[in-house]
Every structure is written in C-alpha cells, then in structure tokens.
Amino acid sequence: MSIDVVLCVPSCEGPVRKAFDVTGVTPAIAATARMNEITALEPTDGFSGAVINAAAIPFTEAMSLCRQLRQRERGVGPIILLLDHYQLDDLTFREDLFDDFVVGPYDVSELATRLRHRLRRAGNESVAPRVEHAELSMNLETYQASIAGRVMDLTYMEYELLRFLATNPNRVFTRATLLSRVWGYEYYGGARTVDVHVRRLRAKLGEEYAHLIQTVRSVGYKFGTSTEYGL
C-alpha cells in the first residue's frame, strides 16, 4: 500500500505535525494557497486528503482554495479545515466545501482521530452530487448548471424547476404537479407560472437545447430527448 500524502496549508507544526506523525501520513506542505504551488507538490497517485488551516491564511483564500480543490478533475480526498472558534459562523452555506473541521486549540488525539477516520472513509468518498443528462450538467452542491459546457445564469425558481425535471427525465408532469413539487407555495401565476418558467428555461438553454424540455400536449411537460412517455 502506498504512503498517504496529505496536503497541508500553510504549515505543519506543533499539534498538527504530531497528529500527522501519530496517524502515519506524510504532509506535503504548501506555504500559500496558490494552485500551481500545490500542483507541484502532488505525488503521482495524488493527495489522500488536505488539511487547510483557515485561521492561518485569510478565510476567503481558504474557502476559495477548497472550492478549487473540489472543482479539479482529480480529487484530493477529504478536506479538513482548521479554524478559530469565531470563524464557525462563516461556515454557514459552505458546508459542502469541506468534509470535517477542528477548532483550535488543537488536540493531537482529536485531530489524529479525525484524520484517520476521514482517510479510512475516503475510499467511499463520492464526488459532488450531479445531475447529468445529455449536454446538461447540474452540480447540486454549487447550484451551477451548464449546457454543452456553457454556464447558465438561472434564477432560483428556474434552477429548481430544471433540477426537478432533470432528476426525473422522461417522465411527464402536469403543471399542477410541477407547481406543488417545485414551487410548493402560493404564486401569482398559478399553473401558468410553470409555462412562463419553461419558456424562460428554454430561452436560456438556447435554440439548440430548448427541446430538452418537451411540451406534452394537454398534459404538461417532460424532460429528455426520448419520445416515449414514462409513468
């Protein structure tokens, strides 16, 4: 079995170093959050994980590094954040950017346990949940949708409608069903709202891909290229 190399930003000292030693993993230390520096350190079979000290570099840089690591073709394994207590609030809505966190002052055995636990589970680690269909790709963690590689700028309800349709391809939904499943609240337009949003989505998908949302006459809508109507 190869040695686990864990990315460590921006340093590996004191209790952090001890935790690495206890766990038996090798730190690869990048002094800054710059991607080219990190890539240069990467072993041939990749990092097994990353420990990023968000208390030692600017918080936004740490978050942006997490995001870049997440978006890479090649994963880096679990990301563990080291934080000061006051930074906890800043994690809200960013939960998907890391796998675990430890609040300072760092306890060697806690850090080591988490490191081991996360690395053990890393084999089953899944990438960000996605919905893919033909040329459409939706990242459900970052809320970004793209069509044929082009990012779509969607409003919240457009995103939710597209997500619902693309998660259930080739199924016909009535307007009323879509309204209750996607909107789930009172809206001025009633079921016509669905038509309005479908038009907008088609406009944003562009002429070439507008047909991904099909109108099923006198029933409703269906996502996908199949001409069969599933149930």
Add this chain to the structure above:
Amino acid sequence: MSFMQSQAQYVLRTVEERGVRFVQLWFTDVLGRHKAFHVTPAELEDALDQGMTFDGSAIDGFSRTTESDLLARPDLTTFQLLPWYEPGAGVARVFCDIVNIDGTPFEGCPRQQLRSVLDNARAQGFTFFVAPEIEYFYFNDLNPGERPVPIDRGSYFDLLSDDTASQLRRQTVLTLEEMGIGVEHAQHEDAPGQHEIDLRYTDALTMADTVMSLRHVVKELARQSGVAASFMPKPLAHVQGSGMHTHLSLWRDEKNAFIGEHTYGLSDLAAKFIAGLVRHAPEITAVTNQWVNSYKRLVPGAEAPVGAEWARYDSAALVRVPSVKPGRIDSTRVEYRSPDSAANPYLAFAVILAAGLRGVTGNYELPREGQRTAALPQSLAEAVDLMECSTLMQETLGSHLVEWFLRNKRAEWDAYRVQVTPFELERYLPLL
C-alpha cells in the same frame, strides 16, 4: 431549511461560484424611474438578511413628513446575472420591495401597490396575465432641447445605418432571452427609428419587473453602440408615438376566464371587465399616461385612442378584442391601448386590473361596440383632475401615493404651461 433560506443560500452561492463582484439592488420610484444601489458581495449577506436602509426623502414619491428612513428588501426570486457586461465583470441584479423600518409594506412603493391589487384579485380567485407591446425610438443622440434624429433615417438608402438599428434590436432580443425574458416578436415600427418588442405573457408582477429590465437593456445596449434609445411617448411631431399596448387576461381555476359564449368568444366576465375598463379609463389615464408629453400621442389620426370605446378591429379603439387563432382559444384576451412606454408599469398594471375588476364586481353592462362613452383626457391637467375625483384610484393606490402623484403632476403641468413654445412664436409672432 425554509424557502427564504434556500433562496438566500442559492443567491449567496451563485455570487461566490460565478465570481459576482457587484449586486445591483433595483427598485422603482413612483414615476416609474429605475433606481439602484450597488453592493459588494461582502455587504450582500446583510442586505439579504435585513435589507438596505436608505433615506427615502431623496426618491420621488418616497418622502414623508415624519420618518424618512426606508428599507429596500431584495426579492430573491428575481436574482439574475446581467449578461451585457464584459465576461468576468460579475454584475447581478435583484429587485427590491420598499418597506418601512418596522417591516410593513411602504405605501409609496409601486411594486407593493401592484402586489396588493394582485392579492385582492387572488382573493376573488383570479390571476392576472399581461403581455405588453413596447415601442421606442433609436436616435443618434439625446440632447435636451434639440430635435432628435432617428438612426435609420437621414440617408434613406444607407444600408449601414439601417443595419445598426436592426442589429441592435436583434442583439437586444437575444440579451432579453438570455435573461429569461420571453420575446414574442420584434419588428420595425411605422415611424423612422421606431421599433417594437412584444413580450410573452406572464403574471403582472413579473411583467412589471420585466418592463423595467427591458427599458434598461434597450437603453444600455444602444449606449454601448454609440446611439441612444428613448421611450418618450411622442418624441417627434407628425409621426406616431410610442405606446405600450397591453394584452390582458384573467384566469380562474387554471382556466382562461375570458373564454365564453358572449360576443367574439368572450365570457360574461370578460364583457364586464371590458365595461370596467371603458368606464374607468378617463380617471386612470393620469397613471397610464403620466407625462405632459403623453397627451401629444393621444391625438386623432395617430392610431392612438382618444375616447373610451371598445371594438374588434378599429386600431384607434381604446379596448380591442383581438381575433384568436383556431386551436389557440387559450390566448383569448383583450388589448388595452392607451398606456405609453413611459408609464410606471407597476402602477399602470395595478390601475388597469382594478378598473376591469370593478366592472366585474359592479356587474357593469358592456356598451355597444364602437360606442364612445367618454373622451379620454386631452392633457395632463385634465387627467389629474379626473384622478383626483376618482374613488377607484384612492382605493387602488392609497391616499399617500395619490396625494403625492397629484402634487407632483400639477407642478409638472404648471412648469409646462408657463412656457412659450416654438409653435406659438412661429404662428403668432408675425401675425399678432
């Protein structure tokens, strides 16, 4: 997670992921002018949470005697990246509702006034759909006081300058589509330099937002091409002005409530709605046609209405009942033709719906086709007088807004009537 929270999360994440650097918080003053705050992503979270505090006394129609601080509260469903900036600029917009510091709706906010009229309609089981046709001009530039020059005239056979206008219009339609705004079609209008964009129907609140976006996009793209666009109701004498003919339909239980056995495939409800429009048209005209200049468009012979009547074909009628294509019965609708492109869309849609609904609740009888029941006001002064006596307007817009509007419009009229115009000098000076 609550609906509000998941919307906020969506917005904040999109801001991070797409590298948004500025968020424009859009709102509209009482006269329908577009206003905005620009906030950075760092401030956005607070703005989403609490709204932005601002001094309302600086905004037309927002000033009050006692308390002037107001809050602009983003409506997160309207968050949208703006496509016309250079790649990487990262600019997004979100529409705002204006509320009092205690969170209650502010009575001077046009968006909330429309919302309350729509809530009222919904309480009666109706949803209200609108589809405006928006006309405007492209000019070489806009120098106040000078007669504007349309960009596709001046040299009749100049292919290049004609191309600028149609390219610009095409570009505008594509940009609108990118923003999810459905365009039915776009065309060159009668007058030189005049163009029209017809929007696909949506609910009235979404459409009022859309009209504000459209005006901004049209002007912005024109500016980027080194020309200028204007929604002024009548910028050139002797050619037709820029109207905002608005197609209307009411829906109940997911069915078009205008479809029926009455004349031209209309329902009794539609007949009463038209009767309401025709009867109340004179008193709502101050809102649908709110400028001194608006009344230069509402003149005979310019394909614009001058009296309150309805008809199927007459293109000068106030209310028209468009023919419906076979198999497209759901597109049954009526067209209200007096509003101009410089109206405040929130207030215009609010008073149009209120006038129609008054016909429904009051069981109004539909006048004969083509029968003119009243003249439309011929000037802003006349329109404002009619508005002042209107209980419908008081009930629809509230006393704060009506009072401010009357004061502002009377001042505009007073500033206008002291002018000595080129018409008078040319006509009278040599003669009298």
